[in-house]
Amino acid sequence: QVPLVESGGGLVQPGGSLRLSCAASGSALHYDVIGWVRQAPGKEREGVSCISKRDGTTYYLGSVEGRFTISRDDAKNTVYLQMNSLKPEDTAVYFCATQLRCAGDYVYTNYDYWGQGTQVTVSS
Numbered sequence: 547q548v549p550l551v552e553s554g555g556g557l558v559q560p561g562g563s564l565r566l567s568c569a570a571s572g573s574a575l576h577y578d579v580i581g582w583v584r585q586a587p588g589k590e591r592e593g594v595s596c597i598s599k600r601d602g603t604t605y606y607l608g609s610v611e612g613r614f615t616i617s618r619d620d621a622k623n624t625v626y627l628q629m630n631s632l633k634p635e636d637t638a639v640y641f642c643a644t645q646l647r648c649a650g651d652y653v654y655t656n657y658d659y660w661g662q663g664t665q666v667t668v669s670s
Contacts, residue, residue: 548662549574550642555664558632564666566627568642574659577644580625581605581652582616584638584666594640595627596648603648610636632668639663 554566568580581596595616596605604616615628625642641663645652 547572549659550580550644550661552640552642552661552664555640555666557667557669559670560633560668562632562668563628563630564632566629566640566642566664566666568625568627568661570623570625570644574644575623577646577659579645579648580618581643581645581648582625582627582640583643584636584640586635586638589638593650593652596645596652597625598648605648605650607650629666632666634668636666637668638666640666 549572551569552566554564556564558564578600579596579598582594583591584594585591592607594607594610595614597616597618599620613631618625642661644659
C-alpha cells in the first residue's frame with residue numbers, strides 16, 4: 547500500500563484552476579501534518595503549503611498566498627490543494643509529503659513519506 551498518492555495535475559492555461567488531491571493510507575495516517583512541495587526543472591524544491599490535522603494550522607508560500615487553498619477531508623484521508631489564478635511560474639511537479647510540523651522552514655527527514663508527484667503545467 548502506497549502511503550501517499552497524488553492526483554489532479556494537468557495542463558491548464560494561465561489564469562486557470564486545478565485541484566490536487568493527496569490520498570493517505572497506512573503509516574502516513576499517523577502523521578498530523580501533510581504538506582505540498584513543488585519542484586520545477588533547474589530549480590530547488592520549495593514548500594508550497596501544509597496543514598495540521600490537530601489544530602488546523604496552515605502555511606502558504608508567499609508567492610501562492612491568496613491563490614492556493616489547502617484543505618483536508620479526514621473522513622476520506624485526503625488533503626486537497628485548490629490552485630486558482632495559475633501562472634506559468636507555478637509549473638512544476640507537485641508532491642505531497644508528511645511532516646512533523648507545519649512550517650515554511652520545515653526540513654524533511656528520512657521518516658517522512660512522499661508521494662510519486664503529479665505534473666502541473668501552466669501554459670497557453
